Amino acid sequence: METKYSLYYNGEFVQAKRRQEVINPANGEVIAEVAVAEKTDVEAALLAARTAFDKGPWREISLAQRKEFLLRISQGILDKAQELAHIETLNTGKPIKETTFMDIPSAAKTFVYFADNLERLLKDEIISISEDIESTLVRQPHGVAALIVPWNYPLLIASWKMAAALAAGNTVVVKPSSLTPLSVLELAKIIAEAGLPKGVVNVINGSGAQLGEMLCTDRRVDMISFTGSNDVGKQILGYTARHVKKLLMELGGKSAAIVLDDADLELAVNGSLCSVFLNQGQMCTAMSRILVQKGVFDAFVSDFVAKAKRIKLGNGLDYETQMGPLISENQRKRVLSFVEKARKEGAKVLCGGKIPGAPQLKKGFFFEPTVLAEVPSRADIFNEEVFGPVVCIDEFTSPEEAVALANATEFGLAQCIWSQDAEAAQGLAAKIHAGTVWINTYGMFYDELPYGGFKQSGFGKELGREGFLEYTRLQNVLADHTAETKPLVNYWYGF
């Protein structure tokens, strides 16, 4: 694996004056050094993207050629899948099974999806107003898109954004999290090998606090697609209040699963474990609140806690590992402080709640799978995003009560319903304020289906037709084919 990474802009890999160390969160060891962008690098990347859009061949090449480039990127990811999975696990700590079977192949698939569908999705729509008046609705790219990516799914989320943005004809400047830049910089190499024209894809690395404002306020940027925390999302809204730009905001969540008395209990327990502890719970869609109906509450909790205690923590590179470390010491401190506060607010810790003591885990940022019960609904942990392996389990009596509890949050990203009554579950879904509702499953993302939150979880969609259209702007070209009948014009000028 490479240990010295450069920035990538205008078709070149560029060293920078400053470099940062990238850490393996499983043991705190340095795994690579990465160039850190300065103001001049951001300037150069933006100029490259702008020039490639305004003057470069990207917009002019045929859609078939654009498709071919995207397919080459996908194939490049697949050719390096094993290496990418290894790098993603080293950099994020997440289990190699997750990176091998989910993150990397899903990233490759997204490029194929948008490659295969771009011609259909970009097709002009003709609307006839009358015999003589016809409008053509044209989907244009926005121009330069700044793509800002978090650390929890570095390659996958970057790929969702890049595949759609490029398929639509935009050029992009990608900014991965400075905690996890490696897989996106590997993707830059794949893109260079795929032969995309220079400046179409540019990757800069550095702290968001230092580079973010510059990137988001630059006049050359037409669109910002952001996935990350609400705090940063709101800062970006602030920047763009001064510079009107198209925004796509995928923010945090405080999702709830509702387990009804008639649920298949084993499925609900196993699915809920995955919905809470996958990726160490560092998922925007984590079901960090599980609401269980009275009749099955005790059975659910006892099975859930027994299984949570058996989750194997370890280095993500070990195939037996089910949960790796959190991304950083800071993240672990944040999770621990939420749990400590919850204890003080009256929550009962059914398992976990602390840093594990095993000697082999000492150097990493591990945290035990944690189950809390009897959490008061006003407690911070019941309302705020923790972003770690911590779940609150609560009891409810009627489905109406469950829906009210599930909706009683400022977020609206996703919810789960576990029930064997398909009709009742659909009925409940209609009452839930969340962009995605999974019934008897969790975490099923498909390239064909739009994904995005309601309320404080953001606006706009990723993936699917709607996700693709976010990266386009709609132009209405109206043609009047009559020589004489211009009612408005005639009226105004009195001819």
Ligand code: NAD
């Ligand atoms: P973060 O908001 O701290 O950082 C996200 C990205 O924004 C990083 O690349 C960061 O460098 C950059 N950034 C930081 N400050 C910036 C600024 N002032 N201007 C511009 N960019 C800036 O989020 P994170 O800690 O990397 O990721 C975790 C968060 O992401 C959680 O809140 C999680 O819910 C959210 N998330 C949401 C989704 C979704 O689809 N809704 C998916 C994954 C993660």
